[in-house]
Amino acid sequence: MSEAHGARRHDPHQGSPAAEPAPKIVADRLHKRFPAAGEPVVALEELSLTVAEGELVSVVGPSGCGKTTFLRLLAGLEEPTSGSLAIRASDDGAQRPQNAVVFQEYGIFPWKTVLQNVAFGLQMRGVARREREEQAQAWVERVGLARFAGAYPHELSGGMKQRVSIARALANDPEVLLMDEPLGALDAQTRTVMQEEILDLWERDQKTVVYITHSIDEAVFLSDRVVVMTAHPGRKKAEHAIDLPRPRRWEQTGGADFAALRLQIWSDLEDEVKRTMAGQA
Amino acid sequence: MTSTHDPDAPASAPPPHVRGREHPADPAPADSAAAAPAQPQPPAPGSASQRLLRRVPHHRLAAPSAALVGFMAVFTLVGGWQLAWWAGALVTFALLVWLAQTGQEVVPRRHLRAYERGLATLFPLLLLAGWELLAGTGALSARWFPPPSDIAVAVWELSVEPETGGTSLLGRPWRLPELIGELGLAGALGAIVEESHVLATLGRVFIGFVLGLAPGIVVGALMGANRTVRIMLDNVMSAFYVLPKIAIFPIVMLLFANPFGEGPIITVVAVSAFFFVAFNTMAGVQGVDRIFLDVGANYGANRLQMFRHVIIPGALPVIFAGFRIALGAALIVVVAVEFVRADQGVGHLTIYYWEVLSPPRMYAGLFTTMALGVLLTFGLLAVEKRVMPWRRNRGDDDLPTG
Numbered sequence: 001m002s003e004a005h006g007a008r009r010h011d012p013h014q015g016s017p018a019a020e021p022a023p024k025i026v027a028d029r030l031h032k033r034f035p036a037a038g039e040p041v042v043a044l045e046e047l048s049l050t051v052a053e054g055e056l057v058s059v060v061g062p063s064g065c066g067k068t069t070f071l072r073l074l075a076g077l078e079e080p081t082s083g084s085l086a087i088r089a090s091d092d093g094a095q096r097p098q099n100a101v102v103f104q105e106y107g108i109f110p111w112k113t114v115l116q117n118v119a120f121g122l123q124m125r126g127v128a129r130r131e132r133e134e135q136a137q138a139w140v141e142r143v144g145l146a147r148f149a150g151a152y153p154h155e156l157s158g159g160m161k162q163r164v165s166i167a168r169a170l171a172n173d174p175e176v177l178l179m180d181e182p183l184g185a186l187d188a189q190t191r192t193v194m195q196e197e198i199l200d201l202w203e204r205d206q207k208t209v210v211y212i213t214h215s216i217d218e219a220v221f222l223s224d225r226v227v228v229m230t231a232h233p234g235r236k237k238a239e240h241a242i243d244l245p246r247p248r249r250w251e252q253t254g255g256a257d258f259a260a261l262r263l264q265i266w267s268d269l270e271d272e273v274k275r276t277m278a279g280q281a
Numbered sequence: 282m283t284s285t286h287d288p289d290a291p292a293s294a295p296p297p298h299v300r301g302r303e304h305p306a307d308p309a310p311a312d313s314a315a316a317a318p319a320q321p322q323p324p325a326p327g328s329a330s331q332r333l334l335r336r337v338p339h340h341r342l343a344a345p346s347a348a349l350v351g352f353m354a355v356f357t358l359v360g361g362w363q364l365a366w367w368a369g370a371l372v373t374f375a376l377l378v379w380l381a382q383t384g385q386e387v388v389p390r391r392h393l394r395a396y397e398r399g400l401a402t403l404f405p406l407l408l409l410a411g412w413e414l415l416a417g418t419g420a421l422s423a424r425w426f427p428p429p430s431d432i433a434v435a436v437w438e439l440s441v442e443p444e445t446g447g448t449s450l451l452g453r454p455w456r457l458p459e460l461i462g463e464l465g466l467a468g469a470l471g472a473i474v475e476e477s478h479v480l481a482t483l484g485r486v487f488i489g490f491v492l493g494l495a496p497g498i499v500v501g502a503l504m505g506a507n508r509t510v511r512i513m514l515d516n517v518m519s520a521f522y523v524l525p526k527i528a529i530f531p532i533v534m535l536l537f538a539n540p541f542g543e544g545p546i547i548t549v550v551a552v553s554a555f556f557f558v559a560f561n562t563m564a565g566v567q568g569v570d571r572i573f574l575d576v577g578a579n580y581g582a583n584r585l586q587m588f589r590h591v592i593i594p595g596a597l598p599v600i601f602a603g604f605r606i607a608l609g610a611a612l613i614v615v616v617a618v619e620f621v622r623a624d625q626g627v628g629h630l631t632i633y634y635w636e637v638l639s640p641p642r643m644y645a646g647l648f649t650t651m652a653l654g655v656l657l658t659f660g661l662l663a664v665e666k667r668v669m670p671w672r673r674n675r676g677d678d679d680l681p682t683g
């Protein structure tokens with residue numbers, strides 16, 4: 001399976017553009033300005049990004065550089081001030097929602113059980129109860145929460161809550177999956193486990209993913225490509241193709257190629273983080 | 282997906298919601314603990330302080346008890362009550378708190394729940410005992426502040442024998458079997474309701490509350506969700522809200538074909554409940570966490586779905602807080618209206634026996650009102666638990682415990 005998967009997946013920077021299928025996401029010079037009491041806040045300045053079908057792209061950048069803003073634009077939760085954004089529908093004819101977001105704060109509803117939370121997107125789309133519960137149940141099982149299907153979220157740990165949130169997004173079968181620091185609030189061990197789980201799910205489902213994170217390690221471990229953003233206001237500073245073999249396992253993160261990539265990305269990011277900190281001082 | 286080394290895997294499920302701060306190691310919900318008192322407590326990690334606490338010997342109760350008895354004796358001997366009764370009451374209360382809190386530490390953990398319930402019942406009884414004592418010694422005028430035992434007798438009399446007007450406190454529901462024989466079920470129930478002060482009051486409270494609740498939720502939700510509606514209605518609502526509902530009663534009477542019937546009473550109750558429910562619903566809707574609205578929008582919820590699945594459930598805890606206030610207000614309004622315009626009901630009973638100078642019976646009316654308040658609150662809490670099952674295991678968060 002991983003071979004088929006690897007064959008399907010190209011690095012969009014290396015192949016010639018003509019050979020590429022049409023990209024899944026095209027964000028062209030996205031600009032976002034928030035009105036504010038004094039001067040308007042420019043959260044994003046001319047951010048362009050192209051993501052291929054089935055690609056997992058991470059976005060890293062210093063705090064406040066506009067990562068969440070970018071994701072909210074992609075999700076349609078916010079309108080860009082200027083620039084254009086297109087998400088191509090897949091050609092298999094299936095009706096799917098354009099995107100689903102996994103929020104950093106989980107955002108799972110305390111008043112719904114795990115199963116009802118996972119079925120939420122299907123319910124909003126009018127899928128009949130029997131069918132949506134069957135599908136949701138399958139996803140609950142896939143994220144290892146079968147025993148908790150009927151439980152309410154307050155009985156779950158942070159890691160379990162984020163699994164519910166991921167299952168909810170995937171159960172909705174979106175064109176693209178948008179994740180905003182999904183593991184940011186978790187402890188280091190849970191994080192490691194969840195990173196592998198996310199990779200697992202992705203390798204099976206072959207979703208197009210935009211993944212925001214603070215962690216360079218996480219970005220390198222998961223991604224096909226890592227985008228580094230500048231300090232506020234956010235622009236694209238650099239892109240790094242991650243051509244480590246797949247499937248990846250956490251043990252590999254100790255390797256030399258891994259370390260080299262990490263260093264490259266950090267050298268791009270370091271200045272921006274320092275600029276952010278200088279700006280706050 | 283199911284990694285064996287997953288620290289979050291169901292096998293090592295996290296401890297359930299940590300309850301009461303003083304007992305951080307309690308591994309089971311109190312209800313199940315109470316249901317199985319004989320079970321040995323499983324050793325919980327990190328419960329060193331807990332084990333220490335449970336080994337506290339009972340004689341720790343000796344100090345506060347002695348202090349309490351000693352203080353009372355000395356204070357009484359030196360005539361402190363006549364000099365500064367409030368100082369005595371204050372110190373007595375402080376010592377009682379000390380005693381009760383020590384008791385809380387000494388009592389086995391599985392009985393803690395029962396202990397706290399007992400405390401909640403015993404303290405009011407203690408106050409009544411104090412009153413009884415004061416009235417008995419003549420420190421309080423037994424004419425105007427009859428001892429609770431007299432009031433209890435009045436409650437009993439009002440319950441078992443109808444007054445001259447043919448009414449009684451509860452409508453003597455134990456007659457039900459024989460009445461059914463005479464009048465059929467509906468007739469029997471009607472006869473009881475017709476005789477009962479309590480049921481008259483409860484009926485008005487309940488019907489008025491329900492009638493005010495539905496529009497309150499709708500208007501409140503609209504105000505919370507829509508800025509324009511809020512701006513338009515806010516001042517109007519605030520202005521009407523502060524009007525004492527009894528003050529608009531004469532006007533409301535004009536609206537009814539039978540101004541002396543139940544219509545006007547129920548209407549004012551509904552109006553007062555409406556405002557409390559509307560304001561709380563508005564606050565609840567505005568307070569719904571942004572993240573949930575984002576999730577709703579992201580998953581394509583339409584307006585109606587947004588209300589039904591996101592906004593209303595998210596606001597429900599605050600809405601229920603509003604219900605609680607509204608229900609109390611409804612009772613207050615009913616009793617107040619019954620003071621002036623009714624010949625049945627707990628409020629009427631109270632004012633009537635005040636006018637005929639029968640203080641024990643008047644107090645019987647007051648105590649019945651208080652009991653109804655407590656009863657209604659309990660009923661509402663039970664409904665709340667059913668409607669919001671996701672909050673059922675939240676322990677004592679709703680009860681302020683030290």
Ligand SMILES: Nc1ncnc2c1ncn2[C@@H]1O[C@H](COP(=O)(O)OP(=O)(O)OP(=O)(O)O)[C@@H](O)[C@H]1O
Nearest residue numbers: 034041042043062063064065066067068069070232
């Ligand atoms: N709704 C808003 N109104 C005004 N300013 C906003 C709004 N949302 C974001 N901003 C501003 O835009 C900038 C980018 O914010 P954003 O949340 O996108 O950063 P971020 O990269 O996600 O940061 P972090 O890594 O800390 O999550 C910040 O300066 C923030 O203050």
Ligand SMILES: [Mg+2]
Nearest residue numbers: 067068069180
């Ligand atoms: Mg962010």
